[in-house]
Every structure is written in C-alpha cells, then in structure tokens.
Amino acid sequence: MGKSKEGNDNVELYGIFGNPVGHSLSPLMHNAAFRSLRVDAVYLPFHIEDLEGALRGVRALGIRGVSVTIPFKTSVLACLDEVEESARAIGAVNTIANDGGTLRGYNTDWMGLIRSLGEAGGIRGRTFAILGAGGAARAAVYGILQEGGTPVVLNRTAPKAEALAREFGCAFLPAADAGTMEADVLINTTPVGMWPDVEGTPLPGEALARFRCVMDVVYNPLRTRLLREAAAAGCEAVNGLGMFVHQGAEQIRIWTGREPPVALMRQVVQRQLEEETV
Ligand code: NAP
DSSP: OBOOTTOOTTBEEEEEEESSOTTOSHHHHHHHHHHHHTOOEEEEEEEOSOHHHHHHHHHHHTOOEEEEOTTOTTGGGGGOSEEOHHHHHHTOOOEEEEETTEEEEEOOHHHHHHHHHHHTTOOTTOEEEEEOOSHHHHHHHHHHHHTTOEEEEEESSHHHHHHHHHHHTOEEEEGGGGGTOOOSEEEEOSOTTOTTOTTOOSSOGGGOTTOSEEEESOOSSSSOHHHHHHHHTTOEEEOTHHHHHHHHHHHHHHHHOSOOOHHHHHHHHHHHHHHHTO
C-alpha cells in the first residue's frame, strides 16, 4: 500500500511486469478503469530483470495485482503459490492476484480472445485456422476448444505445431497449407505485421477470400496489412484490440470483483493507438 495524491494511505498498487514494458498500453487502460470504478489504485509499468526478486517485492510491498507480459508469461508459473487450471493448461500466466501474500496466477488472454471472437460471429461449430504455435496460439486453441470450435494449427516451425496439436488433441497442418485449407476463420497469432515491420503479412492477400473472417491478435497498428487485405478480399476483419481490452477487463474482474468499464477501456486504448499512427 502507498499514499495517493490525495494523501490517502489506502491506495492500492498494481502493475505490469515485462521486459521491455515501456510501450505497454496497460497502465493507460487500467488507470482509466480504476478511476471510472472509483477504486483508489495506481497501476505502473515495471521493467523487470529479476522476476523472483520482483515477486518477493510484490509480497513485501503488498502490490495487489500484476499483469505479466513478454518474456515472463511462462517462467512465472514456477514462482507462484497457486495457478488456476486454464493458465496451467495453456502454460502461461498473464495475471497475478496477491491475496494476503498468496500469489495466484491466471490466464485472461484466452478469455479476451473468445470474447472478441464472440463479438465477431461466435465460435461453436466453426473451424479456425491458427497461424503460430506460441503463447497466443495456445490461448487461442484452449479457448476455441472450450467454446466448441475446431482449431487447426499451422506454424513456421512444424514440430511446434505438431506438439501443440497433440497436447490439446486438435489438428495441425504444414504452414504452406495455409494458402489452400478451408476454415471459417483465420487467426494470426504471430507477431508478423506488428509495428515497426508494418509491411509484413503472414499470408498473401489472394489466399484470404476463402475465410469468412480474419482476425489478427496484433493491435499495433490497428489495421495491419493482413486486415487491410482481408477487408479488400471481402472478409470480416477483426483486430487485436478487442482481445487486448477483454483480457484487461477480466483482470479488473479478478482484482476487484467489479464489472469492468469495457467501453471506456476500449476507447482510451483505441484513441492512443490512433494517435500513434497519425
Ligand atoms: P511467441 O510465444 O513468441 O510465439 C510467436 C509465434 O509466431 C511462434 O509460433 C513463431 O513461430 C511465430 N512467428 C514469429 N515470427 C514469425 C515469422 N516471421 N514468420 C512466421 N511465423 C513467425 O509470441 P506470443 O506470446 O504468442 O505473441 C504473439 C503475438 O501476439 C505478439 O505480437 C503479441 O503482441 C500478440 N498478443 C496479443 C494479445 C492481445 O491481447 N491482442 C495477447 C497476447 C499476445 P516459430 O515457432 O517458428 O518460432
């Protein structure tokens, strides 16, 4: 606990642990959410070199909650007192709640992804081609299976796609098949197309028309080349903003037990991203 600007001794501390963390939009989003909910809290970015030391700091300082980002989402699992089932299955924690010194790990990325897909026509009964086999792909596969969809994994490094598919009991294909396979929705979970390499795209535009919907988990820029080409090919194009906002909204729910102000959270992040790209 610390002292707030208003001199309140009960201000709650939250933060994000990452390396790098300077460009994170989580402080902007979460501080706006706390203000709107009238929770006396401050959320700060922490550039972390020593994760175990930082977690001792969480306990010592009574930091109430932490978002975890690259490169700690997997390594943090071994440092926590409890890990919730979905985070264990995905093998990644992006959220820590400090309950009186007990550190509990959660994964809200998968929830962010399924909420975003839910807004874009739903999951049950649909087939999803997932490009990539890293942390975001694992969250996608887990979430889609939970919601009754069928994921198919395609990755540059084929053995990683195969291992992921075996672990979750779903299908995989060689990355080259992405140009010909049939699926309702394509999801890019690779960083290809992310700022500053904005001309990159994981699949050529002429291969996109077969998908009803194309989603990119990348949200900076908001309109990646993949999404521009998907829209031009007549697909519904879904950016990574919804996933980002909903994973953050679930963190607010975990930390405060309150209903998160999702529309406001979306608005502040979208405005910032639009300003960054002008
Ligand atoms: P990760 O664990 O490092 O996995 C990255 C995956 O992308 C790997 O499978 C990798 O393939 C593949 N990849 C990387 N560069 C590639 C290239 N040039 N060509 C083809 N494949 C390539 O990363 P992650 O944690 O899953 O994150 C991936 C992206 O998701 C990042 O851009 C991150 O910002 C974004 N993300 C967004 C949200 C959101 O809320 N919107 C949440 C989480 C993550 P190999 O296996 O062959 O190396």
